[in-house]
Amino acid sequence: MMRIVRPIAFVWLALALLMALELGGAFLHAGHVFGGFLLVPAGVMVLLVGFFFMRVQRSGGLAPFFALAALFWLLVLLGLDSMDAMTRTDYPVQATEYP
Amino acid sequence: MSGAHLHFQYESLEHQSDTALDGMWLFLAQEVLFFGGLFFAWLLCRHFHPLGFHRATQQTDLLIGSINTVVLITSSAVYTIGLGFIRIDDRRRLVQCCVVTALLGCAFLVLKALEWKVDLHEHMNPGVYFGLTGADAGGAQLFWVFYWVATVLHAVHMAVGIGLVAWVVHRARKGAYSAVWHTPVEVVGIYWSFVDVIWLVLYPLIYLVGRPG
Numbered sequence: 621m622m623r624i625v626r627p628i629a630f631v632w633l634a635l636a637l638l639m640a641l642e643l644g645g646a647f648l649h650a651g652h653v654f655g656g657f658l659l660v661p662a663g664v665m666v667l668l669v670g671f672f673f674m675r676v677q678r679s680g681g682l683a684p685f686f687a688l689a690a691l692f693w694l695l696v697l698l699g700l701d702s703m704d705a706m707t708r709t710d711y712p713v714q715a716t717e718y719p
Numbered sequence: 720m721s722g723a724h725l726h727f728q729y730e731s732l733e734h735q736s737d738t739a740l741d742g743m744w745l746f747l748a749q750e751v752l753f754f755g756g757l758f759f760a761w762l763l764c765r766h767f768h769p770l771g772f773h774r775a776t777q778q779t780d781l782l783i784g785s786i787n788t789v790v791l792i793t794s795s796a797v798y799t800i801g802l803g804f805i806r807i808d809d810r811r812r813l814v815q816c817c818v819v820t821a822l823l824g825c826a827f828l829v830l831k832a833l834e835w836k837v838d839l840h841e842h843m844n845p846g847v848y849f850g851l852t853g854a855d856a857g858g859a860q861l862f863w864v865f866y867w868v869a870t871v872l873h874a875v876h877m878a879v880g881i882g883l884v885a886w887v888v889h890r891a892r893k894g895a896y897s898a899v900w901h902t903p904v905e906v907v908g909i910y911w912s913f914v915d916v917i918w919l920v921l922y923p924l925i926y927l928v929g930r931p932g
Contacts, residue, residue: 624804625800629796632792632793636789639785639788639789639922642922643927645927645931646781646926646927650931652769655929656928658923658927659920659928662923665919666916666920669912669915669919673796673799673915674909674916676744679909681737681740682741682745683740683741686747686748687744687747687748690747690748690751693752693755694752694755697755698758701759701763702762702763702766705766706766
């Protein structure tokens, strides 16, 4: 029984510690930009769940390929869409003069 | 025993199991892009309205959000332990783990409903009666639109997951799973952990990122 429970308990503990880390970070007075860094522990947590609970590496067939494809297209979606919005220069609309 | 589970179109149980797992992973790949659009909306709106998002985040219930995160992490861990038990043919412990998982899922939804009630009481619903005013209210409303869409969509996925875990319990009690054949238990486990993964991303986006001052 312990052989089954122990490794999962360690992963749970790691997840709880990472959650405590991001929760603690939320109370730091480090400015708005720092808030984005709170997504780093969340990313590690996602990887832990993917590898130890969903066991993507042990799923046979095309499962790892599908998981990588999902990440790739998510990055394309977020990257390309953000590129337009975040590099756009807004110009004020000129007042139209009617004859 | 194994022959009873093998469908005619597969050459072996392993082939059948791989196909089922692949099907779930393919479904989850499109779910990633489905939620990806939502994450992009958050990214874009926060870029243009950082102060509104900062102000709106202060209004969220960090305590309930954090408890719910622990509840979901625990539920995924318990289900994975149950999966370990069926691999050694321990059906009784699989059922126990699945029941605990489903109860934790129900606890998540109850807490979420309580949180929604508080949010509505404080008029955190975008529209005419929105509870925040001032220059940043527009950005704050966008945050709360994201909040409602994301949390309701996630709750729907949770409800589906609880139904699937209950189905696994029902089938396991009838002796449908063994050390040789338990692919449906694995498939449901992957879905349940994916719902957990989505929450692990939503948790900082909703409750944490806008909080540091």
